[in-house]
Each structure stands twice: as structure tokens, then as C-alpha cells.
Amino acid sequence: MIEVSKLRVDFVYPGRKIEVLKGVTAVFREGRISGIVGESGCGKSVLGTALLRMLPRNALVSGQCLYKGRDLLQAKGKELRSLRRREIALIPQNPYESLNPSRRIGKILLDAINPVSRRQARITISNMLEHLGFRDPGRVMDSYSFELSGGMNQRVLIALALLRSPRWVLADEPTKGLDPSLVQEMAIMFRDVASQIGSMLIISHDLRLAQELCDDLFVMYRGWIVERGSCAKILSKPAHPYTAGLLGALPHNGLVPIPTALREWVGDSGCPFYPRCSSAMPRCSTEDPDFYPTAFPDQETRCFLYARAAESV
Ligand SMILES: Nc1ncnc2c1ncn2[C@@H]1O[C@H](COP(=O)(O)OP(=O)(O)OP(=O)(O)O)[C@@H](O)[C@H]1O
Ligand code: SF4
Numbered sequence: 001m002i003e004v005s006k007l008r009v010d011f012v013y014p015g016r017k018i019e020v021l022k023g024v025t026a027v028f029r030e031g032r033i034s035g036i037v038g039e040s041g042c043g044k045s046v047l048g049t050a051l052l053r054m055l056p057r058n059a060l061v062s063g064q065c066l067y068k069g070r071d072l073l074q075a076k077g078k079e080l081r082s083l084r085r086r087e088i089a090l091i092p093q094n095p096y097e098s099l100n101p102s103r104r105i106g107k108i109l110l111d112a113i114n115p116v117s118r119r120q121a122r123i124t125i126s127n128m129l130e131h132l133g134f135r136d137p138g139r140v141m142d143s144y145s146f147e148l149s150g151g152m153n154q155r156v157l158i159a160l161a162l163l164r165s166p167r168w169v170l171a172d173e174p175t176k177g178l179d180p181s182l183v184q185e186m187a188i189m190f191r192d193v194a195s196q197i198g199s200m201l202i203i204s205h206d207l208r209l210a211q212e213l214c215d216d217l218f219v220m221y222r223g224w225i226v227e228r229g230s231c232a233k234i235l236s237k238p239a240h241p242y243t244a245g246l247l248g249a250l251p252h253n254g255l256v257p258i259p260t261a262l263r264e265w266v267g268d269s270g271c272p273f274y275p276r277c278s279s280a281m282p283r284c285s286t287e288d289p290d291f292y293p294t295a296f297p298d299q300e301t302r303c304f305l306y307a308r309a310a311e312s313v
């Protein structure tokens with residue numbers, strides 16, 4: 001498993017600091033598909049790239065990310081390269097930016113494997129592309145990324161990750177920008193990938209995709225995990241007002257938007273959802289809520305609405 005503890009990320013610029021992750025604690029379990037969901041800008045990609053140590057130099061990182069007894073945040077040199085090549089493969093958020101437009105797809109994929117022979121490598125790649133739904137793998141291998149559609153490039157990135165036979169796959173927004181008709185197809189493909197790899201982390205703003213795919217769910221808001229636990233439980237019985245708001249904003253639930261601001265911030269601390277929360281209490285603006293159990297054993301939420309029961313025990 002990957003155990004993230006009190007992970008903080010700030011971006012430092014001359015004269016200012018931007019706080020992005022404010023102490024994320026989460027356990028991503030082996031053999032399961034974990035989803036990280038939340039609005040744009042809440043820190044999902046920063047969390048994913050922090051795990052793989054791919055943040056820019058001006059990122060100030062603290063906390064711990066334990067994997068196989070080692071802190072990923074301390075990995076260097078050979079260990080870091082092996083981590084990215086063999087252990088946790090990233091399927092990045094933007095296929096067009098992630099594939100070198102001056103290299104043919106076949107060449108990019110060849111670099112991902114250690115071929116015994118070039119011929120054997122081409123057969124392996126061709127089989128993989130066919131498995132991922134390409135009818136004419138040879139044509140794809142001879143193409144450049146700009147000659148393929150978004151969905152095809154996304155599948156090339158999946159092939160690139162799988163050819164390394166990693167133990168984990170981290171997919172960032174695997175369906176962003178895809179035609180809605182392709183989303184279902186991609187969900188089926190990811191389920192297939194998960195059954196081969198075993199452990200997967202999916203970052204997405206799409207709750208329907210999470211519902212289709214994920215065993216465990218982590219809901220993020222402004223750099224915090226605000227709810228975590230069983231995906232099915234959270235999406236059917238959301239505990240945190242923000243999760244309930246996200247679900248209420250879905251088309252089949254009436255498209256009710258979460259208010260942008262009901263009240264002003266009072267100070268520097270307190271629940272990050274306080275300005276938008278219709279259930280807020282005075283303590284929400286001054287104290288940081290902890291994780292509290294809900295009525296279900298496989299669900300926890302960071303909200304004072306659940307504190308009374310926990311604090312009276
Ligand atoms: N290099 C950087 N310097 C400063 N701020 C950054 C940097 N990278 C990310 N951020 C900020 O961190 C916050 C979180 O960014 P992140 O990309 O993780 O969001 P996200 O949840 O993945 O959003 P999306 O759903 O749009 O992909 C955003 O406010 C973003 O502007
Ligand atoms: S802690 Fe308070 S402000 Fe935050 S979500 Fe819960 S009730 Fe709302």
C-alpha cells in the first residue's frame with residue numbers, strides 16, 4: 001500500500017507562498033482501485049505528482065509517503081528512476097502534451113521496454129495495442145501523436161504505462177476531454193487494466209467514472225481530504241456537506257450548484273468549506289475538524305457535524 005501522512009505542498013515564489021496541499025493523510029490499498037475526486041484546482045494532480053516526485057523545483061514538500069517501507073519523498077537517483085519505471089507508472093493528465101510530437105508512437109513505446117530483440121519488442125507492442133482496442137497496431141506505431149485522436153492517444157499512454165509492467169498505475173483524469181461516448185469504453189478498459197496490474201489510483205473530477213471503477217474514494221477540497229472510505233458508501237450516503245453538494249450538482253440529481261460563498265472567512269484556520277457550507281457552526285470557522293467516523297465503519301469524514309458522537313465516546 002501507499003501510506004500518505006500529513007503531506008503538505010507549497011509553491012514558493014519571490015515574496016509569496018501558495019499553499020496547495022494542507023496535510024493530506026490517506027492510505028491507498030494494494031489490489032484496489034482508489035479514486036481521488038474534487039473540483040478543479042483542489043490539488044488532485046499535485047498530490048499525484050508529489051507521490052512520483054515530479055513537482056517543480058519551487059515546490060516545498062513535507063510529510064511522508066510510505067511505500068514498501070520506504071519514504072517516496074526521500075527516494076533519489078536509481079531508486080527514484082526504478083520507482084517511476086517499474087513500481088508506479090503515471091498515465092498523465094494531458095495526452096497531447098505527454099507524447100513527444102516529433103517521435104513516432106512505435107519509437108516512444110519501444111523506449112518503454114527492454115527488448116530481447118527489436119522484432120520481439122514490436123510484437124509485444126503490437127499485441128498490447130491490439131489488446132487496447134486498436135484494429136491496426138502497425139499504422140498506430142508508424143503515426144505521430146498529432147495524427148491520432150484524443151481517445152487514441154489516451155490508449156497509447158495506457159500502453160506506455162502497461163509495457164513497464166508496474167505494480168501500480170496512477171491515472172490522472174483519464175477521461176478528460178474525451179467524447180462522452182468514449183468515457184464508458186475507457187471505464188471498461190481501466191477495469192481491465194486494474195485486473196492485470198492489481199493496484200490503481202485514479203484522479204478524476206468525474207463522479208460517474210469513480211462510481212464505475214473505484215473501490216475506495218477520497219474526496220478533496222482545497223488541499224484537504226474531506227471524506228474517505230468505500231466509494232459505493234460515499235456516493236450513496238455522502239457524509240460531508242461538500243460531497244453531498246458535488247452529488248447534488250450532477251445532472252441526474254437536479255444540477256443544484258454548490259453556493260460560491262455564503263459568508264466571509266473569519267480567520268486563518270477552520271474548515272476550508274466554511275464559507276460555502278449551509279450547515280456551518282461557529283466552531284467551523286476557528287477550529288480544524290479532524291476525521292470522524294460516520295454511521296458506517298468504512299467511511300470517515302472531516303466535518304464537525306460528526307464530532308459530537310465521536311467526542312462523547
Ligand atoms: N507550479 C505551480 N505553481 C503555483 N501553483 C500551482 C502550481 N501547480 C499547481 N498549482 C496550483 O495548485 C492548485 C492545485 O492544482 P492541481 O493541478 O493539483 O489541481 P487539480 O485538482 O488537479 O485540478 P484539475 O481538475 O483542473 O486538473 C491549483 O490552484 C493550481 O493553480
Ligand atoms: S466542519 Fe462545519 S463548515 Fe465544515 S463541512 Fe462540516 S459543518 Fe460545514
Ligand SMILES: [Mg+2]
Pocket residue numbers: 044045046093172173
Ligand atoms: Mg489535475
